[in-house]
Amino acid sequence: MDRTDLRILDALQHDGSLSNVALAEKVHLSPSPCLARVKALENKGVIRRYVALLDPKALGLGLNVFIFISLKSQVRASLERFEQTIAEHPEVMECYLMTGDSDYLLRVAVKDIDALERFILEQLTPIAEIEKIRSSFAL
Known part of the structure; x- marks a missing residue:
């Protein structure tokens, strides 16, 4: 190059x-x-694809949140089940398997704090593999 x-x-x-x-x-x-x-x-795979970058605020998604997830078990089957489940949620923009205190880092875009609360309580909390959920806001 x-x-x-x-x-x-x-x-x-x-x-x-x-x-x-x-x-x-x-x-x-x-x-x-x-x-x-x-x-x-x-x-050569240097350019993998072309994408459009969307403006979250223009889509009504004004709150950007980082959610740290710890799982009950780190066996491959548990990780795969979690990843498959989390991929079904359009609020999740990015999902990373991590080292350190948390198993996963999610970047989530939602309308507001009420939408975040609903997402955590109704979508994340019921996932059987999750042991702990922590969140931080992007300023």
Whole structure:
């Protein structure tokens, strides 16, 4: 990977919807070699996919919360059941298996504190694998 590839990646990371012509212009290449480089980066797995970043507030999700989950058991089957269950909840934006005091870190987006309370009490608490739930707010 050279500097031109890095410029292509930087431009696409800022705006993944750039047309090839606009991208080529931005990185000072002609369109054909630019497209070849992008395709090579895709084929190598450097560029895995293109996504749209949504504004949570515009979607009515004004509260961003980090929830730390400790499970009763850390055996593979328990972890898999928890991950499958948590994947069904649209409030969960991200889910990470962690080391340290908690087994999982969830990033959750909800409308407000009432929606958070409902999510914790009605969606998380009934999950049999969960032993402990702690939360922190993003400011």
